[in-house]
Amino acid sequence: MATAISQNGWSVIFTATDKNTTKIPHIVGRVRAGDVATIFTALVNFIHAHVEDVSKGADDWGGNVRPIRGKTTGYSNHASYTAIDINALQHPRGVEGTWTPAQASAIRQFLKDTLEGVVRFGEDYSRKLSLVDGMHFEINANAAAVARVAAKLRGEKAPSTTGKTPAKTPAITAATGSTTLLYQGNPKNSAARVRKLQAGLNRAFPAYSKFAGGGDGKFGPYAAQVVKEFQRRSGLKPDGVVGPTTIKGLRKHGINL
Numbered sequence: 001m002a003t004a005i006s007q008n009g010w011s012v013i014f015t016a017t018d019k020n021t022t023k024i025p026h027i028v029g030r031v032r033a034g035d036v037a038t039i040f041t042a043l044v045n046f047i048h049a050h051v052e053d054v055s056k057g058a059d060d061w062g063g064n065v066r067p068i069r070g071k072t073t074g075y076s077n078h079a080s081y082t083a084i085d086i087n088a089l090q091h092p093r094g095v096e097g098t099w100t101p102a103q104a105s106a107i108r109q110f111l112k113d114t115l116e117g118v119v120r121f122g123e124d125y126s127r128k129l130s131l132v133d134g135m136h137f138e139i140n141a142n143a144a145a146v147a148r149v150a151a152k153l154r155g156e157k158a159p160s161t162t163g164k165t166p167a168k169t170p171a172i173t174a175a176t177g178s179t180t181l182l183y184q185g186n187p188k189n190s191a192a193r194v195r196k197l198q199a200g201l202n203r204a205f206p207a208y209s210k211f212a213g214g215g216d217g218k219f220g221p222y223a224a225q226v227v228k229e230f231q232r233r234s235g236l237k238p239d240g241v242v243g244p245t246t247i248k249g250l251r252k253h254g255i256n257l
């Protein structure tokens with residue numbers, strides 16, 4: 001008997017067990033255990049911390065064996081437990097623009113830079129392919145690619161490959177958007193914006209920001225510590241990443257990035 005596969009090529013899980021599926025934070029349903037769970041956990045945590053509260057309500061869904069919506073044949077990626085729906089009631093399928101441009105851009109940047117394109121955003125469904133589906137995120141890569149990104153997220157050394165996977169080339173586009181994330185080690189940090197961040201923190205929070213860096217434009221470990229302290233004191237998740245939520249918080253103190 002051939003294995004049933006969902007639209008993205010992953011095998012359908014007809015019976016969810018603790019071994020092949022698992023729970024991740026904020027998601028009511030279950031997701032595929034292992035690398036897929038690692039990737040979705042990172043995504044949900046990112047969205048919750050920087051884009052929108054995911055903790056409210058029970059409208060965050062995972063695996064479910066069902067056909068592709070609007071079709072009678074073929075399995076939806078939810079059937080392989082490789083898709084999740086986040087804040088489904090706020091981002092209903094078929095409705096465009098339920099995320100603000102800043103939110104959507106922060107999500108896209110995380111999907112591209114951190115998740116390296118292995119997850120597709122339903123908001124970006126090609127109009128001719130399907131209805132836009134803002135709540136929906138799905139694995140869009142094979143097991144090897146997913147394993148490589150998951151290993152990176154877990155801080156492990158990438159699994160050795162046969163050399164077929166090219167090294168990641170940084171995008172050439174300039175990081176000019178004000179929603180571009182700033183964090184330690186981000187190759188796309190804009191020096192000008194980091195300089196503004198450092199100067200602003202030094203000015204607004206002299207008590208704890210003296211190590212933010214004297215405006216050298218480099219987001220180093222001291223700047224990360226000061227950002228974390230700012231986040232802690234502002235009731236934000238202290239992860240040292242300057243994203244939309246932290247940018248909003250900084251703005252209240254006259255720090256405009």
Ligand SMILES: [Zn+2]
Binds near residue numbers: 078083084085135137
């Ligand atoms: Zn979905």
